[in-house]
């Protein structure tokens with residue numbers, strides 16, 4: 001193991017230990033599912049991803065940074081700034097790139113199929129922050145390599161950012177209770193657990209907001225910021241509406257999730273929700289293939305569907321159409337969400353009460 005890999009592992013274990021200890025000491029919410037089961041699944045997926053990264057493109061971003069520097073590739077290699085400024089601007093731009101990648105993961109149907117694995121967790125804790133489908137990890141690595149080349153980032157920037165991003169993700173998914181004043185101050189700069197929990201709400205309007213991973217500035221600047229969850233932090237339901245049964249969210253099911261729906265059949269709840277998410281208009285007209293033309297709504301809405309919090313971003317990339325002129329009507333959005341996210345088995349719109357399994 002190289003010194004760099006050892007340092008990364010050391011930082012990872014340290015952050016894991018600190019955040020997990022805080023979760024035991026000051027938990028924010030009671031657990032809906034048994035932690036033992038979830039940790040087994042999440043750590044299994046994380047272990048798979050670590051092996052996959054080591055066998056494939058794990059070091060590719062850093063190697064690309066070395067190459068870009070020697071060849072003079074990318075934006076930051078064109079300017080003659082002091083090292084500290086290039087480093088800081090590089091970190092900022094990488095964080096923005098990861099924010100945009102996350103917006104795309106919610107907007108593009110195939111990416112959303114993969115990203116659903118991260119969102120299907122019925123509780124949130126430190127392990128959720130690293131629980132991703134292996135294919136999403138691979139795509140992220142390729143994306144990162146391209147960003148590093150385009151921006152001309154130096155290897156130190158990439159190394160620091162990767163460690164920072166891992167630590168930030170573990171912190172923002174943690175089930176910890178921060179002092180309200182500390183939370184408010186932190187939130188002006190970085191993504192706090194309260195801010196990111198809203199992104200894991202079962203309500204799509206909330207899921208399609210607070211996309212940031214490290215700095216909170218991008219959500220505020222690009223209009224995807226949601227201040228508080230509609231049901232409150234303690235009562236809100238986490239996860240995805242079509243995937244409410246933990247027994248069907250085991251490791252193998254999660255690996256297969258992008259390729260099949262839990263109920264089986266082409267019109268199961270998950271398929272239905274997916275179809276409505278990306279192809280509501282055509283689906284309502286009774287077309288047999290719910291995924292046909294699913295990129296159109298992304299083009300129409302700037303990738304944010306009904307996401308009211310994403311207005312500014314939508315305006316940047318969207319032409320007004322008949323379909324989306326009613327987007328401001330909150331009541332209509334709520335009515336649509338009730339049918340989209342809470343099908344028959346989930347009629348109340350939310351589950352009352354949380355059980356503590358431990």
Ligand SMILES: [Zn+2]
Pocket residue numbers: 102105106115119199
């Ligand atoms: Zn997400």
